[in-house]
Amino acid sequence: MDNFYNALISAVGMHKVLCNEPMDKHTTFRIGGNADYYVPVTGVSDLVSGIRCCRDNNVPVYVLGNGSNVLVSDDGIRGTVFQLDTAFSKISVKRDNEQVFVTAEAGCMLGTLGKYVLEEGLTGFEWAAGIPGTVGGAVYMNAGAYGGEMKDIVTEATVLTNNLNVETRTLEELDLGYRSSALMREKSTLLTATFVLKTGERSEIQAKMAELAAKRREKQPLEYPSAGSTFKRPEGYFAGKLIQDAGLRGYQVGGAQVSEKHCGFVINKGNATAQDVYNLIQEVSKRVADRFGVKLEPEVRLLGKFS
Numbered sequence: 001m002d003n004f005y006n007a008l009i010s011a012v013g014m015h016k017v018l019c020n021e022p023m024d025k026h027t028t029f030r031i032g033g034n035a036d037y038y039v040p041v042t043g044v045s046d047l048v049s050g051i052r053c054c055r056d057n058n059v060p061v062y063v064l065g066n067g068s069n070v071l072v073s074d075d076g077i078r079g080t081v082f083q084l085d086t087a088f089s090k091i092s093v094k095r096d097n098e099q100v101f102v103t104a105e106a107g108c109m110l111g112t113l114g115k116y117v118l119e120e121g122l123t124g125f126e127w128a129a130g131i132p133g134t135v136g137g138a139v140y141m142n143a144g145a146y147g148g149e150m151k152d153i154v155t156e157a158t159v160l161t162n163n164l165n166v167e168t169r170t171l172e173e174l175d176l177g178y179r180s181s182a183l184m185r186e187k188s189t190l191l192t193a194t195f196v197l198k199t200g201e202r203s204e205i206q207a208k209m210a211e212l213a214a215k216r217r218e219k220q221p222l223e224y225p226s227a228g229s230t231f232k233r234p235e236g237y238f239a240g241k242l243i244q245d246a247g248l249r250g251y252q253v254g255g256a257q258v259s260e261k262h263c264g265f266v267i268n269k270g271n272a273t274a275q276d277v278y279n280l281i282q283e284v285s286k287r288v289a290d291r292f293g294v295k296l297e298p299e300v301r302l303l304g305k306f307s
Contacts, residue, residue, distance in 0.1 A: 004057045005037070008080065011053040012039055012046045023072040026064065026083060028132060030225040031274045032072025033304070035062075037080040041107070042087040044191055048164050054080050062303060063189050065137035066109065069227050073304030074274045083107075084136050084189075091116050101155065103194045106136030114209060123200030124153055126208040130216050132228065136190040140183050141299075142176040146212055151176035153195045160189040179232050179299055221259040224267035230281065231264060231296045239296055240264030243284055246291045253280040278306045 009017045016039050023032035037059075041047050047063075054061045060079030064070065067083070088107035093100060100122050104113050114129025127148035131138060139157060142150045154176065157169050175182040183190060216222060231239035243249070243263040250260045255272030258280070259265040266280055285296045 004053075004059060007053050007057060008037060008039075008050065011049040016040060016042070016046065021081070023067070023076060023081070026081075027067035027070055027072055027227075028225060029067075029071055029227050029268055029272075029274075029277065031074075031268060031272060031277065033074050033076025033274075035072075035077040035079070035081040039080060039082045040087055041082050041084045044160070044166065047082055047084075047160065047189070048166075050080070050082055052164060065106065065134035065140075066132065068133040069137060069141065069299065070301045070303055071227060071274055071277055073278075073302070073306050075305055077304050084134065086112075089134075093120060098198055100197050100199060101194050102197060103192055104135045105192050106134060106190045108135045109133070110135065110138055117197060118202065118205055118209065121199060121202045121205065122197040123205050124197040125195065126205060126212060128153075129209050130213050135193050139174070139176070139190050139193045140181055141179050142181055143179075146215075149176070150193075153197065155194050155196045157193045158191045159183060160191055162187045166191065219262055221261045221265050221267050224259070224269060226259075226265050226267045227300045229264050229299055230266045231285075232299045234294050234296060237292075237294055238264070242288050242292055242294060242296070246284075246287050248284055248287060251280070251284070253277075253283065256280040258284060274304075275306065278302070 018038040020034040021038035022034050024030050039050055051061050062077055062079060062081045064081060064083045084107040086107055088105050091104045091108060093102050110128050110131045110133055114125060117125045127146040131143055131145055139150050139154060154171055157174060159167055159169055161167055233239055240263040248258050249263050251258045254276030255270050256276035257267055257269040259267050266277055281298055288294055288296050
């Protein structure tokens with residue numbers, strides 16, 4: 001693979017390519033083997049040229065945000081990981097009377113954007129400010145919490161299509177549904193998103209953010225590594241309630257555990273392997289299906305091979 005490595009560093013710059021990079025450093029589960037190649041993205045041109053180089057050499061490509069909704073296998077990732085993180089996180093604002101349009105790059109953390117809109121005195125983003133992910137990942141899966149969803153505040157986005165064209169998409173074209181989007185189906189990558197917010201009272205915005213942050217600390221196992229909510233909400237049910245009623249609160253496989261604080265979370269209790277987490281997810285799904293006839297679908301993306 002020396003020829004490919006040389007081609008990749010020519011495409012994105014030598015200082016940006018890491019080999020055999022441990023993915024436990026780049027996922028919120030703090031789990032995962034090594035990626036063959038790892039590139040922290042600093043701009044659109046790097047991403048485009050890097051992906052094109054991979055395709056020319058038949059090397060698989062994975063694009064990540066904060067790594068907050070993924071489980072990387074213990075064997076790692078055979079291919080190249082492009083991570084859109086804090087180096088790709090600029091924010092800009094445009095005011096139009098009461099409406100304010102805030103544009104953020106895909107690598108911007110939602111917490112960072114939350115602090116920005118608070119300082120600007122903008123309301124409408126309070127529910128999202130505590131989600132531990134990036135703008136790119138949040139729009140890609142239409143993240144939601146406390147009665148809000150990305151589709152409520154996104155107006156448009158620029159995306160990198162599967163054909164490596166940069167295009168602008170309206171909210172309608174993004175087709176944001178429950179933990180789904182057109183980006184998922186098209187295998188496109190979000191580059192920037194524009195949100196429509198309103199001018200509000202900074203003290204009220206701050207109070208609301210603090211209230212929701214306190215609720216998260218109280219109800220979610222934030223003290224342990226996890227990928228957030230593990231399962232999608234089945235229609236007519238709540239995943240956490242089904243898991244609890246199946247008697248699985250605190251159920252453990254190796255170092256992976258169904259959180260005792262919130263049964264909708266699988267946590268890395270300590271030295272869990274990716275296989276532990278995978279096996280736990282499978283067992284929880286099976287027991288809930290056997291008990292209630294409801295299929296739980298993982299919200300977490302699986303990267304790499306699992307047995």
